[in-house]
Amino acid sequence: MPALRKASVLFAATALVTLASVTPSSAATELNGNWAPFTRCPVDAPAMLAADGKVDTAICISSSSSSGSIKLGNTTVPTGGTDLQAGVITHNNGTSTVVSPAGGALIADTAQLPGGLLGLMCPDEDIPVISDLCEKITSAELNRVDATVESVNTPTEFQLLAGVMQGKPIIALPVRIKLENPLLGGKCYIGSAKDPIVLRPQNTSAPTVKTQRFDPSGTPSTAGVMSQLSALGATQGDATYTAPGANGCGLLGALDWAVNLKTGLPAGSGTNNVVLNNTSTYVAAFASPSSVVPNEGVMLSQNWHAGVK
Helix, strand or coil: CHHHHHHHHHHHHCCCCCCCCCCCCCCCCCCCCCCCCCCCCCCHHHHHHHHCCCCCEEEEEEECCCEEEEEECCEEEEEEEEEEEEEEECCCCCCCCCCCCCCEEECCCCCCCCHHHHHHCCCCCCCCHHHHHHCCCCCCCHHHCCHHHHHEECECCCCCCCCCCCCCCCEEEEEEEEEEEEEEEEEEECCCCCEEEEEEEECCCCEEEEEEEEECCEEEECCEEEEEEEEEEEEEECCCCEEEEECCCCCCCCCHHHHHHHHHHEEECCCCCCEEEEEEEEEEEECCHHCCCCCCCHHHHHHHCCEEE
């Protein structure tokens, strides 16, 4: 792009930026006892209710982390607290289908990007217009960049046993990262629904694994009809995913190229890395699904609702 054209586009981008940000719903239900981790399990989704306990069995999954990071190209984006929840229908042929809750499977806290816009977009070498623009970013408000990992599409490839062992991908999780700043606007993303970042986290350290029975209300009971599997304390990671380029940064995406230039995007497999610290992973299911055939999904829903505070 000729320097003059870049100058005009960038001037328009910085002068006419909008701030229409969208935050995914984080509404959740408070539950008792062993149901507590499963606040967003989509137990009333038609596919979950249709599970019979013989051919198809519905379960709830939950995995959370207090902190972590995602490396994209040569830039590391911090993650705040993350909460992944979904329903899973396991089929008797060994496959599974993931059912996302309303608002998406993953909800994450917003984290501030270290270095802000100066670190994200401003090159070390002199580039006409961009270097001049970066010199004018003197206020904390203009420099600050908030980053949020957002769920897009429905996860796939869930593997129950991978959650209690090391070195096996647990789930394929499509996400995008939203970058918010007055100059970038409110629609600046790395990844999209059409071209997501697909994370396949696995345990890189061994979790502490245990099982516990509980009754429909969530109260622990050795004779309970429900069972909770927990895998706690592991670090999870993935270094195999690809990272697409930025999109929607500045007016009509005029600053996409500047973000990509500085961060080294798009980036192929092996140059990226995600780390989730101190994860807590849970599965809730009937201890004996055959005991509630052919209404396993309906009974799972009834029992989940019995645990609501």
